[in-house]
Amino acid sequence: MGLRERKKVQTRNALIDAALELFLTQGYDATTIDQIAARVDVSPRTFFRYFSSKEEVALSPPADSQEIFLAEFAGRPESESPYTALSQAMRAMIGTLRDRDPAEAERFMKSRQLVEETPHLLAGQMRLLMDNQKRLVAEVARRQGTDAGDLLPQFVVSIFTGLGMVCHTSGPQGFDIMAKRLDDVLKLADRSLRPGWDLATMTVPSPAAG
Amino acid sequence: MGLRERKKVQTRNALIDAALELFLTQGYDATTIDQIAARVDVSPRTFFRYFSSKEEVALSPPADSQEIFLAEFAGRPESESPYTALSQAMRAMIGTLRDRDPAEAERFMKSRQLVEETPHLLAGQMRLLMDNQKRLVAEVARRQGTDAGDLLPQFVVSIFTGLGMVCHTSGPQGFDIMAKRLDDVLKLADRSLRPGWDLATMTVPSPAAG
DNA sequence: TAATTTATGTCACAGCATGACAGATGACAA
């Protein structure tokens, strides 16, 4: 990797760190792009060459984590049912996040805390989720052998997204707490959902029905 | 109601109508506050005395509908389980929306179409949902006899929120289509969820467990 | 009609975000 590219990565990370630091100490709204840029010693215009908006820099860590989740999901074995694959991908994601570069892990945690106390960013994170929803539905449909336009794959993904939302605890964060919370939620889900609910065969339990 | 208050309602509705009209024809981003204000013949400053942001005017109809939903939910009989009450409140909401003032119904439909084609507004609508989530969780917890901090009421509400998201169809809208879609989704949910999943007693199936 | 309250318009201003252009800097070949 050349010097130019290394510098770019460096600047990008510096911008994220400066932004998160300022957001957490002064508040998201009270922090200006000028302040962030000044702290990294670049022009405000340069900030917008790395991030398209103030929101994007704040949500860059969760955006990364969602990419990781999608990768984990795509890598789950075909033998797993859609819901099982989704759950396991979620567990795997937490593991991957924890075992990464500590600096990245810290960015993720800071962003998580920030999002929690900033309604506007919470909305933005939802948008990230919905952006990926299409890809998720497509993959679930493929596993089910259904069409992405069908109700069932959308249903499965939406239920799972709902579960993901419950995992957002308030208070002190940490990968262990996240994992524990996820475990509790998935246990509750296992108790609440009928076996095979996420399979296409369930939708036609008998030839006479429908 | 005095002349002053009547004028305010009139101006507010005029602003919503002008905004939705422009948003749908030119696009949300391409429309400026100045254009909206000019069409209603008020100053741009006045616009912000009725709505705190461009987003708020676009989402004012769905915000109304959520208030209706919450009212319907609060009015459901105590005999209904939390999930049943939520489902019935949803059905009732659609009925109320349809039977209202036609002008309001049209605003709702236009906003729905606009939200669907504008990612930023979709995110905003999700935020509206999450704002009401707290109130919903509190009411569900009351019905269950649990604490709002417990996992179960949050779980129930999140599952239901997930269902609500599936109801967003693409393509031509209409109250009948909405009702049909909701019906399909609820049928799917009935097939997927175990009876009593939304009751607190389910969480301690036997004294030895846990 | 007079006094009070409230809505509106005008003006000024800070912040976000983008386009255009010139200068600085790293990449690369001779």
Add this chain to the structure above:
DNA sequence: TTGTCATCTGTCATGCTGTGACATAAATTA
């Protein structure tokens, strides 16, 4: 090393969003 090229950055200008302050106009009330 040097010259050329591509790319990154800074500066400047601009439009839109959202807010505070203050004066004016309108409705309410007595």
